[in-house]
Amino acid sequence: MVKKSGKEERKALRAEKKQIRLLKKRGNRMTKTRRKTQVVSSLYIAPSFLGVMAFFILPFFVIIYYSMVDNPISGNFVGLYNFNRLLNNLSFKTAVSNTLGFSVVSVPLAVILSLLLALLLDAKIPFKSQFRTFFLSPMMVPVASIVLIWRVMFDFNGAINEVLMAFGGSKIDWLKSGYSQIVIVILFLWKNLGYNMILFMAALGSIPRDIIEVAKLESASPWQIFIHIKTRYLSSTFLFVTIMSLISSFKVFREIYLLTGDHPYDTIYMMQHLMNNAFASLDYQRLSAAAILMSLVMIVIIGILFLVEDRFGKDVEG
Amino acid sequence: MSGKRPKKDAIDRKYTKGRIRGKHLWKTTKILAATLLAAVFAFLFLMPIVLTITNSFMGSAEISANYGSVFASSDSGGRVFVSEKVNLKFIPDMVSFSQYATVLLRSPQYLLKFWNSVILVGPIVLFQLIVASLASYGFARYRGRLREIIFFVYIILMLMPYQVTLVPNYLVSDWLNLLDTKWAIWLPGIFSPFAVFLLTKFMRRIPVSTIEAAQIDGAGEWQIYRRICLPLCRGTLCSAAILVFIDYWNMVEQPLILLSDSETHPLSVFLSRINEGEIGLAFAVATIYMVPTLLVFLYGEEYLVDGITSQGGLKG
Numbered sequence: 001m002v003k004k005s006g007k008e009e010r011k012a013l014r015a016e017k018k019q020i021r022l023l024k025k026r027g028n029r030m031t032k033t034r035r036k037t038q039v040v041s042s043l044y045i046a047p048s049f050l051g052v053m054a055f056f057i058l059p060f061f062v063i064i065y066y067s068m069v070d071n072p073i074s075g076n077f078v079g080l081y082n083f084n085r086l087l088n089n090l091s092f093k094t095a096v097s098n099t100l101g102f103s104v105v106s107v108p109l110a111v112i113l114s115l116l117l118a119l120l121l122d123a124k125i126p127f128k129s130q131f132r133t134f135f136l137s138p139m140m141v142p143v144a145s146i147v148l149i150w151r152v153m154f155d156f157n158g159a160i161n162e163v164l165m166a167f168g169g170s171k172i173d174w175l176k177s178g179y180s181q182i183v184i185v186i187l188f189l190w191k192n193l194g195y196n197m198i199l200f201m202a203a204l205g206s207i208p209r210d211i212i213e214v215a216k217l218e219s220a221s222p223w224q225i226f227i228h229i230k231t232r233y234l235s236s237t238f239l240f241v242t243i244m245s246l247i248s249s250f251k252v253f254r255e256i257y258l259l260t261g262d263h264p265y266d267t268i269y270m271m272q273h274l275m276n277n278a279f280a281s282l283d284y285q286r287l288s289a290a291a292i293l294m295s296l297v298m299i300v301i302i303g304i305l306f307l308v309e310d311r312f313g314k315d316v317e318g
Numbered sequence: 319m320s321g322k323r324p325k326k327d328a329i330d331r332k333y334t335k336g337r338i339r340g341k342h343l344w345k346t347t348k349i350l351a352a353t354l355l356a357a358v359f360a361f362l363f364l365m366p367i368v369l370t371i372t373n374s375f376m377g378s379a380e381i382s383a384n385y386g387s388v389f390a391s392s393d394s395g396g397r398v399f400v401s402e403k404v405n406l407k408f409i410p411d412m413v414s415f416s417q418y419a420t421v422l423l424r425s426p427q428y429l430l431k432f433w434n435s436v437i438l439v440g441p442i443v444l445f446q447l448i449v450a451s452l453a454s455y456g457f458a459r460y461r462g463r464l465r466e467i468i469f470f471v472y473i474i475l476m477l478m479p480y481q482v483t484l485v486p487n488y489l490v491s492d493w494l495n496l497l498d499t500k501w502a503i504w505l506p507g508i509f510s511p512f513a514v515f516l517l518t519k520f521m522r523r524i525p526v527s528t529i530e531a532a533q534i535d536g537a538g539e540w541q542i543y544r545r546i547c548l549p550l551c552r553g554t555l556c557s558a559a560i561l562v563f564i565d566y567w568n569m570v571e572q573p574l575i576l577l578s579d580s581e582t583h584p585l586s587v588f589l590s591r592i593n594e595g596e597i598g599l600a601f602a603v604a605t606i607y608m609v610p611t612l613l614v615f616l617y618g619e620e621y622l623v624d625g626i627t628s629q630g631g632l633k634g
Contacts, residue, residue, distance in 0.1 A: 045452070117359065
């Protein structure tokens with residue numbers, strides 16, 4: 001009995017080995033065709049990759065070099081001097097604090113308000129698709145086209161001040177005072193809420209209906225359903241909307257420039273203004289140092305947001 | 319005993335009926351409130367667009383009468399206070415096409431700037447899609463470690479703001495003597511990784527079996543790309559085209575830095591320089607500049623929505 005089973009065992013083992021050999025052989029054949037697709041398909045990436053290398057990645061290394069020399073021609077190594085100079089520069093400080101201040105205020109507002117819009121459209125209201133179109137339309141319209149109306153409204157002699165006066169208030173110089181930040185936040189929200197709303201709508205639509213049904217049967221209040229179920233499923237969308245809003249918040253320069261030109265009021269002097277001035281004076285050191293600092297900050301922010309998502313987004317995925 | 323039961327039932331029914339009606343009423347009010355809120359938002363969102371369009375049908379005299387004080391004070395600077403009142407109007411007193419007539423017949427510089435926009439944006443949209451669809455096929459067809467890293471770099475690049483990416487763009491254009499030419503705008507735009515990201519996400523969802531079936535039928539890589547993958551992602555191509563188009567139609571930062579000659583600037587930058595003397599046609603120019611985007615929106619809203627939706631979630 002024992003011998004026989006041993007023999008059988010050996011036989012099975014041999015069969016297994018043979019199978020493994022066969023599989024390996026087939027595997028080799030597979031890798032050969034795989035190798036071929038690898039090589040051929042990499043040719044498809046080549047144009048894009050070369051372009052990205054030439055216009056983004058390789059010059060970035062040169063920028064790192066520029067940021068550490070006294071000037072591009074003589075090329076004396078100065079270490080972190082350029083960064084130091086930049087960090088102690090008054091207009092850099094202003095630009096950073098304005099840009100950060102703007103993002104800190106506008107990004108959460110953009111996330112919350114767009115979620116509100118998405119929830120509104122998720123409720124059973126009539127004319128849903130029309131409302132969606134209306135909310136999306138600002139995204140399509142070029143800023144330049146709308147700036148005229150913003151000027152008419154927010155100018156010192158503008159329409160909003162007229163209304164204020166009519167109600168007995170006094171005129172506010174919207175674009176040339178501390179209020180200019182409020183104006184810019186409004187313009188930013190106007191332009192970007194629609195985009196975020198679409199992302200939230202898609203996420204709300206992908207929440208499994210049965211979970212919500214069950215919660216309703218268990219007599220959960222709409223608020224509980226929202227907090228305990230919906231926000232869970234929305235977590236990765238929250239992350240994405242936050243990142244995208246952050247990125248568009250750096251683009252708000254467009255609105256500011258088109259509204260106020262080269263010399264905005266101090267509180268809306270942004271990073272891009274600083275960069276434009278550095279470009280105009282061809283200050284490569286400052287440009288490079290600023291670009292590197294900014295990219296580092298971006299990478300840190302994006303990394304943190306990804307980590308946050310890894311931590312909280314797991315329980316609903318898959 | 320038997321007489322009591324129906325009575326109790328009736329009370330029950332009456333009670334529940336009342337509650338249901340109450341609940342129904344509550345629900346209707348809620349929906350009404352939500353609709354109202356949505357309507358308020360819709361008004362705020364649409365107002366500037368509608369105002370721009372309706373104001374473009376005002377005669378020049380009416381425009382100056384209504385907004386003269388705004389544009390006078392913001393441009394000549396010296397005047398402290400102009401007593402004229404601003405008159406924001408939805409509907410012009412008299413519909414007139416004089417603004418459009420001036421733009422089209424007497425002030426060719428605006429049409430020229432509009433043409434600059436077209437010439438700058440068109441090739442970017444077309445070639446970015448071509449380059450990106452090729453690259454995304456490569457990214458989707460084979461997934462090795464190196465390729466994942468490259469793709470990740472693309473995502474990071476896509477997320478970088480202009481303040482970062484414009485510096486390398488500027489340097490390369492400078493080295494290649496492309497500054498102040500259209501190529502300085504075109505090339506970085508064409509190789510911008512956004513469309514690659516969008517299309518790769520879609521192509522990776524094409525089932526492997528579809529591609530393998532084609533391979534067994536003797537299709538080469540080019541045929542698989544051209545005859546299977548491209549037709550399958552027609553929708554995503556449209557979405558990407560729309561998103562790229564709006565982004566570049568709206569460009570301000572790139573021309574300001576890469577094109578020093580304001581004659582070559584697109585209308586998106588030039589519009590802001592309209593001054594006192596020209597406000598009579600500004601709204602018409604603004605409306606003309608809006609038209610292509612509104613047309614795209616009208617015909618491609620679903621693609622736009624799909625495009626935004628499929629951006630959601632960076633990984634994958």
